[in-house]
Amino acid sequence: MRKGLYFIGFAVLFVLISAAIQQPEAPEFVEGEVLVKFAEGISTQAVEAALAQIGAESVQIFEFIGVQHLKLTTDKSVKKAVQEFSELDNVVYAEPNYIYTTALTPNDPKFSQLWGMDNTGQTGGLAGADISALDAWEKTTGSHAVLVGVIDSGIDFTHEDLAANIYTNPGEDAWADPNDPTSGNHTDDDKNGKVDDWKGWNFINNSNNAYDDYMHGTHCAGTIGAIGNNGVGVVGVNWNVKMMPLKFLDRNGTGTTTNAIKAIEYAADMGVDILSNSWGSSGYSESLEDAISYANDRGVLFVAAAGNDGTDNDAIPFYPSSYVIANVVSVAASDHGDKRALWGSGGGDDDGCGFVCSNAVAAVPGSNYGKTSVDLAAPGKDIVSTVPGNSYASLSGTSMAAPHVAGAAALLLAANPGLTIDEMISALFNTVDPLDDFDNKTVTGGRLNVAAAVRSVSPVQL
Ligand SMILES: [Ca+2]
Ligand SMILES: [Ca+2]
Ligand SMILES: [Ca+2]
Known part of the structure; x- marks a missing residue:
């Protein structure tokens, strides 16, 4: 068993130089x-x-x-x-x-690149091979009352397309400078054992600075909740949400079981609704399993990436996505043609994987799958999202798929705040779009349809 947990990386990367700024249009x-x-x-x-x-x-x-x-x-x-x-x-x-419109199509300039939200074939894929975000946004664009914890490499909480959607702990005094974790009052105001934990926590160095020194966590956060319709950058599944940075992956994308456990405990105790987990390994850890059960008992949905080896998790489990706990949702990656995402060549790693592989490499590396152990697919190839420094990048991996599902769960809670874990999972699973490529390869056999999921839980409007 491996002691380390490795992040689920990316096969294709290009950093966009700058974000185009677009002024909101005058009302018609x-x-x-x-x-x-x-x-x-x-x-x-x-x-x-x-x-x-x-x-x-x-x-x-x-x-x-x-x-x-x-x-x-x-x-x-x-x-x-x-x-x-x-x-x-x-x-x-x-x-x-x-003339008023429902602003269904956000004005974020990079929205047209987000095939996973609305696929018109703009990237050469299949029109409609998307999560139907536009239709979902007719019902709700999210809520600041919903809290998603991102257990990852931290989040660039100063990012212009994220800052307003970053959680702040109401029990701690605000930092004098909202971008500077050292500007707190150096007092543990809420007496939870963590001084000035106003914007999450860094479990590596036990500090209140959960800034992302890698990029992975910031990218995941943008998919969950980059600010929508602000004329800047991208848009998340939620235009409005609160996200808590929970840093346990270091600048190399590596983290330990012990720090993951601490992050889960903290998040559950702080009242997080959903945890997004784009990391894992083949190593089974009973203590990590216990920590996720603790979160389950506190009503926290635990969304996890299925892994990037292209292998069958029914045969070779990938944790935490393979834990059999009621709150765990395991997510495979689909591409813009509604196929199981394959990373192909160009990843660059010596093992041909394009990222850190946890176990045996399939002939063609791609999203893991599993008829009984992987629940549903979501977009996870060539996904454009936020990265530190007010920048944006395209990344691939089940790391990018899991935040689509975590974000969808948050949108369900915005539409219907009383949902239980079971109700969220039923809504997500029962409304997928069935796809040939995932038939017998996942529990649901389909890809996330957030519009159908939201509709299924929305109170009936008379
Ligand atoms: Ca505190
Ligand atoms: Ca304080
Ligand atoms: Ca935006």
Whole structure:
């Protein structure tokens, strides 16, 4: 048995140089229409005179707020008409007839690269081979009341596309500088044994600095909850969520069982709803299993990557994803064609794996699978997400698949906060899109469909 736990790495990597910034667009409005509130008690004749002067006729009147819906009778611009009405003495206000949209398609400039969220074939794959994020966002785009712990290499909590979705511990005083862990008050305000643990914890050096000195944890965090519709970067499965950085993987992507156990205990005690785990090894650890059971008893869903060896977890287990505990969900990786992700060549490792392999390497390395031990697939190849330094990168691995499922579970809780572990799992498993490539290779035989999962738990709207 191995003592170390190794991160699940990536086969393809390119770092994007910078993030394009896009200003939010001005609200659209109906051409040739304005809404005008005239002063109380104004005579019908005065209103008619105003309409004639500016060139408008009444469409309807909202008596309860004293507002007239007007149609312009000339080709005067809406802006000009609003200005002219506003200047009249007996007008309280005038405004365009704005058009509202549900903002289903976020304005994040890299959204079009996220085939896993919405696949139109833009990367050469199969249109519709995605988790149906757009449809899910019709129901909910997430909630800051849902807390996801990311047990990984930390998170760049200063990242412009993550910062607002990073958890802060309400029991600790805020750091004087929200980006500087040393600027706390050096007091364990909530008396949980950890001084100034305002934004998670670093279990390697036992400090309150859980900043990501690698990139892996920040990438996973972006898939779960990069800020949506902020005109910057990417978008997570959740536009709004809170994520707790739980650092136990070091700058080489390596971590120990003992530090993983500490992270799980801390997260469960701090009230995390969901844990996202993109790491593992072939080594069975009874103490790690016990720690996950402890989290299960506290209602914490434990989502884990199935591994990147291309092997059958039914035959060669991969932990923690292979633990048989009620809260453990094991996630395989699919590609943009809805096939099991294969890493192929170009990974660069001497063993041909493209990442750290935990055990026997299959002929073609790819996502692990397992008819009884791997639950469902999610996008995990060429996934664009956040990396430290306000940057973005494309990575591959079941490491990238697990956060899609952890994020989906968080969206379920946003839609229906009372869900139990069993209810979340049922919703995720019962709504997958069945795929030939995962038939008899996973418990569900399909790929995550977050829209169907969210719909299945949403309260009925009358
Ligand atoms: Ca504390
Ligand atoms: Ca403090
Ligand atoms: Ca964004």
